Amino acid sequence: MEVNWLQLIVNGIQLGAIYSLVALGLTLIFSIMNVINFAHGEIYMLGGFTGYYIYYKLLVMQLKFPNYLAYFITFIIILIVFSVLGFFLEKSIFRPFRGNLLAGLLISVGLGEIFQMGAALSFGPETKGIPPTFTGTLSLFNASLSYQRIAIIVIGALLIVCLHFFLARTKIGLAMRAISQDREAAQSLGMNYGLTSSLGFAIGCVLAGFAGILVIPASYIDPFVGGGYLMKAFIIIIIGGMGSLPGCILGGFIIGFIESFGSYFFALSTATVVSFIIVIAFLILRPRGLLGHAED
Amino acid sequence: MPRIKQTTFGFLPAIILLILPLFSQEHYMMHIFMWVCIYFMLSTSLRFIMLVNAVNFAHAGFMGVGAYISAALVIKLGLSFWITFILGGIASAIFAIFFGFITLRLKGAYFFLVSFALCEIIRISFSSYQIKIFGGVNGLIGIPTPNPIFGLQFKVGGLPLFYLTSLITIIFTFITYLIEKCYWGKVFRCITESQSLAESVGINVTKYKLTAFVIGCFIAGIAGSLYASFNGVITPLDFTFRLSLFVLVCVVFGGREGFFGPALGVAALVAIGEAFRSFAYFEPIIWGACIIIVLLFAPQGLLGFMDRILVPVIWKFGKSIKRENNI
Numbered sequence: 001m002e003v004n005w006l007q008l009i010v011n012g013i014q015l016g017a018i019y020s021l022v023a024l025g026l027t028l029i030f031s032i033m034n035v036i037n038f039a040h041g042e043i044y045m046l047g048g049f050t051g052y053y054i055y056y057k058l059l060v061m062q063l064k065f066p067n068y069l070a071y072f073i074t075f076i077i078i079l080i081v082f083s084v085l086g087f088f089l090e091k092s093i094f095r096p097f098r099g100n101l102l103a104g105l106l107i108s109v110g111l112g113e114i115f116q117m118g119a120a121l122s123f124g125p126e127t128k129g130i131p132p133t134f135t136g137t138l139s140l141f142n143a144s145l146s147y148q149r150i151a152i153i154v155i156g157a158l159l160i161v162c163l164h165f166f167l168a169r170t171k172i173g174l175a176m177r178a179i180s181q182d183r184e185a186a187q188s189l190g191m192n193y194g195l196t197s198s199l200g201f202a203i204g205c206v207l208a209g210f211a212g213i214l215v216i217p218a219s220y221i222d223p224f225v226g227g228g229y230l231m232k233a234f235i236i237i238i239i240g241g242m243g244s245l246p247g248c249i250l251g252g253f254i255i256g257f258i259e260s261f262g263s264y265f266f267a268l269s270t271a272t273v274v275s276f277i278i279v280i281a282f283l284i285l286r287p288r289g290l291l292g293h294a295e296d
Numbered sequence: 297m298p299r300i301k302q303t304t305f306g307f308l309p310a311i312i313l314l315i316l317p318l319f320s321q322e323h324y325m326m327h328i329f330m331w332v333c334i335y336f337m338l339s340t341s342l343r344f345i346m347l348v349n350a351v352n353f354a355h356a357g358f359m360g361v362g363a364y365i366s367a368a369l370v371i372k373l374g375l376s377f378w379i380t381f382i383l384g385g386i387a388s389a390i391f392a393i394f395f396g397f398i399t400l401r402l403k404g405a406y407f408f409l410v411s412f413a414l415c416e417i418i419r420i421s422f423s424s425y426q427i428k429i430f431g432g433v434n435g436l437i438g439i440p441t442p443n444p445i446f447g448l449q450f451k452v453g454g455l456p457l458f459y460l461t462s463l464i465t466i467i468f469t470f471i472t473y474l475i476e477k478c479y480w481g482k483v484f485r486c487i488t489e490s491q492s493l494a495e496s497v498g499i500n501v502t503k504y505k506l507t508a509f510v511i512g513c514f515i516a517g518i519a520g521s522l523y524a525s526f527n528g529v530i531t532p533l534d535f536t537f538r539l540s541l542f543v544l545v546c547v548v549f550g551g552r553e554g555f556f557g558p559a560l561g562v563a564a565l566v567a568i569g570e571a572f573r574s575f576a577y578f579e580p581i582i583w584g585a586c587i588i589i590v591l592l593f594a595p596q597g598l599l600g601f602m603d604r605i606l607v608p609v610i611w612k613f614g615k616s617i618k619r620e621n622n623i
Contacts, residue, residue, distance in 0.1 A: 036405055038412075093588065102349060103591055105408055106548055110587030113541065117580040227537060231416050234409035242404065269424040276417045279410065280398060287402050 006143040008260050014149045014218075016256025017156030021211040022229050023236040023248045024163065025204030031180035031243040032200040035094055035104035039112035040233065041226030043082070043205050046115065047212020048221035049123055050078055055213065056130040067133045071213075078209040086205030090198045098197060112226065120223035129220040148218045159210055160249060163203075167245070176200055180243065235279050241292020250290055254278075310336075310466075310559060317458050329458055330526050332566055333465045334519050338539075339546040339558035340469045341515035346552060347476065347484040348505045349491075350400065353540050354411040355516050357418035360535030362388040362517025363524040364422055367439045368429050370525075377442040381464075381521040388517025389510050396509040401502045403491070415537045423532040435531030439524050452526060461522050468515050473555055475511065484508060538580070545583040549590055551597025560598050 026040050054077055059070035093111065097104040134147035167173035175196050178186040187193050211229075212221070236255050240247025255275055262271025282289060317329050338355060345352045352358070366384030369375045375383075395414065399407045423433045430436065441457060442450040450457040475481060483504050486494045495501055524530050542565070550561025565586070569579055594601050 030405070036408060093592070096592070101405055101408075102351065103595075105351065105405075106544070107588055107591045109541065109544070110584040110591075113580045113584035114588075117577065117584070121577055121581075227416065231413045234413055238406065238409060242406075267424065269420045272420055273417060276413055279413070283398050283402065283406065283410065287406070 003264075004143050006141050007145065008264055009257075010143070010145050010149060010153070012257035012260035013253065014152050014156075014256070015259050016253035017153050017160075018211050018215055018252075019229075019232050019236055019255055020249045020252030021156060021159060021207050021214070023233040023240070023252055024160070024245060025207035026233050027237055027243060027245060027248050028176070028200050028207075029204040030237075032176055033090075033094065033098045033104070033197045034101060035098060035108065036101065037094075037201075037204065038105060038108040038230065039115055040108075040204070040208055041228070041230030042112045042115035042119075043085075043208040043226075044212045044229050045119060045221065045223060045226040047078060047082065047209030048216045048225070049119060049128075049212075050074065050081070050209065051213040051216040052128050052130060052221060053123075055216075071133050074213055075210065078213055079206055082205045082209040083202040086202035087198050089205070090201035094197075094201065095194075112230075116223055116226060123223065125223060127220045127222040128216075130217055133217045146218070152214050152218060155210075155214060159207070163207070163245075166203075172196065172199060232275075235275050237289075238279050239282055239289055241289030244289065244291045244293070247289055247291035307556070313563075314462060317455060321455065326454075326458060328566065328570065330461055332562060333458075333461045334523050335543065335546060335562045335566065336559055337465050337468060337515055337519040337522075338543045339550070339562055340472055340555075341512040341519075342543050343547045343552060343555075343558050344472045344476070344515075345509050345512035346547065347481070347488060348508045349488050350407050350505060350509060351544065352411050352509065352512065353408065353537065353544075354395075354414040354418065355512075355543055356535045356537065356539035357415040358388045358392060358513040358516040359520035359523070359539070360418055360422065360530075360532070361391050362520030363530050363535070364430055364436070364520075365517075366521035367436045367524040367530055370439060371436060372429060377440070377521075377525055378445070381442075381518060381525070384521035384524075385514045385517035388520065389514035392510045392513030393506070396506045396513075400505045400509060412537070415535075415540055419532045419536055422535075433532065435529060435534075436524075437529050439528050439530065441525055441528075452528065457526060461526065464518065464522060468518060472511065472515070476555060480504070480507070541580075542583065545586055549586045549597055551599030551601075553596055554599045554603075557597055557599040564598060 022040065022044055025043075026037060029035060029037050029040075051074060055070055055074040059065045059073060060067065065073070089111070093107060094104060097107055132146065132148040134151045137144040137146045138150065139145075167177055172195075175186065175191045176199075178189075178191060179193060179196055183193065215221070232255055236248060236251035238251075239254060240249070240251030258275050258278070259268070259271045262268070262274055313329065313332055317326060338359060342352060342355050345355075362384035365387040366377075366380040369380040369383060370377060395411075399410050422430050422435075441452055442460065444450065448456045450460060476484070483494070483499055486497075486499065487501055487504060491501055520535075523534075527534075546561035546565055547558045548561070549565060550559065551557030565583070568582065569576075572578065572582075590597055596603070
């Protein structure tokens with residue numbers, strides 16, 4: 001059987017876009033607040049369930065909206081709901097633990113567990129999937145690429161570009177970058193650490209939620225997917241470099257390609273183990289990752 | 297405040313645990329008592345690792361390494377339990393040396409991230425590689441209980457097996473207690489307070505961190521081999537992140553500061569879990585809520601709560617009685 005390289009490459013890019021989005025939110029939160037959010041995978045999972053219930057069950061099945069419009073409305077809903085969720089989570093729970101790595105990590109583990117079992121109890125533990133939003137396939141050089149996958153790549157790329165412009169051009173984005181570089185200096189120049197970290201957490205949650213709604217038409221969702229995505233996000237962060245946003249994107253695509261090619265030629269479990277071995281190799285040879293800055 | 301109070305609070309659950317099986321030898325209850333011993337070993341060793349500011353999210357994974365190695369040696373090579381349960385611990389410790397040497401020398405969050413990933417990787421590896429030895433997804437079946445020794449028959453659900461497990465538990469937790477109370481324990485505390493300060497006075501931080509980590513993982517491996525021998529069956533799903541999480545909740549809920557905090561946490565959480573057995577689905581939510589409430593309102597955990605609130609009240613009460621008697 002002939003190997004269809006184009007198909008594998010597109011699959012890799014699509015996986016990479018999703019992983020990058022999840023990892024970007026995690027890195028943003030980590031670099032601003034110095035908190036590793038172990039509940040991030042669960043927030044991604046909640047995004048997927050929002051896609052299932054709001055987009056599919058409510059808008060498409062009940063109200064008979066056209067697919068594209070419903071998909072667009074769901075994005076707006078996620079943007080609003082998840083930013084509010086992130087904002088208040090940071091204010092109520094994470095606020096006292098900024099900068100305290102150990103306590104922040106423990107509390108987010110507890111939060112993730114509540115989200116996971118809460119979702120399993122209210123939505124049921126079984127796997128849920130929905131038909132694709134963008135139907136049809138594009139035939140190119142013997143490869144049949146579904147429009148859904150192409151849409152994921154395009155929307156993912158758009159979101160990453162938006163995030164780049166937000167961080168590079170707006171005042172609050174600049175404040176986030178300044179605080180992640182040197183918090184005390186930034187604060188002494190009048191930047192609002194509290195507001196910045198709330199907004200950073202909100203943006204991280206929104207990115208994870210977007211990843212969830214992007215994935216669900218092409219794949220499936222269940223309450224326990226969060227852990228796997230969180231693990232991949234950690235691997236990506238280490239490969240790309242801790243606290244580096246471009247590194248996150250690069251690492252995301254590397255892991256996406258490993259998974260796409262590895263699961264074709266070997267098995268998915270082998271691909272996961274290989275990516276872990278790559279992480280170990282990075283920790284031995286280049287702990288700061290591909291694009292990270294050296295630890296001072 | 298006298299030092300003795302923490303010890304009392306910790307010994308109380310332990311002694312109750314040792315006496316209880318004499319009255320009820322129902323199969324289900326014995327199973328729970330065995331589990332409490334395993335949890336106790338795991339949580340004490342996890343707290344031992346946390347003394348150097350490293351939370352090992354792969355603790356269940358290391359337990360799995362011990363369980364699988366010892367069970368495979370017993371079943372495939374026919375070795376005696378008395379050798380394999382140590383070998384299981386040693387295998388886990390050797391694995392911990394490799395893993396810890398790579399991750400613990402790095403500053404920052406690397407250890408947490410990689411250990412979280414490692415837990416999942418260990419599970420995947422046991423379920424998809426070397427299926428002839430490790431049994432794949434179905435795991436290993438028919439692991440025998442320990443061979444008879446001194447005329448004692450170790451049957452599942454019997455008293456000798458329980459007391460054997462608790463004896464091993466007590467021995468190994470006592471070793472960590474001794475280590476914590478001697479010079480090394482002070483070094484560990486120093487590293488927790490400030491790593492850079494510890495480095496500046498000439499402490500080899502990586503060496504001490506690695507030592508604590510390897511000892512903790514050795515005990516986790518021992519706990520794993522005990523679990524394999526009394527449960528008879530092990531599958532990769534026994535050693536998931538959820539078990540690590542439960543052990544972590546025990547440590548945080550009981551109190552990270554005192555040595556007997558984990559024991560208290562295990563006793564409290566297992567009791568809560570058994571009391572609400574019919575709402576077993578809610579259990580992880582209770583764990584999550586426990587972590588959040590404890591960290592937000594009582595960072596010292598249950599032990600610290602008793603220390604700060606209960607003991608002073610009792611102490612004052614006792615003092616006032618004494619004073620009245622003196623006068």
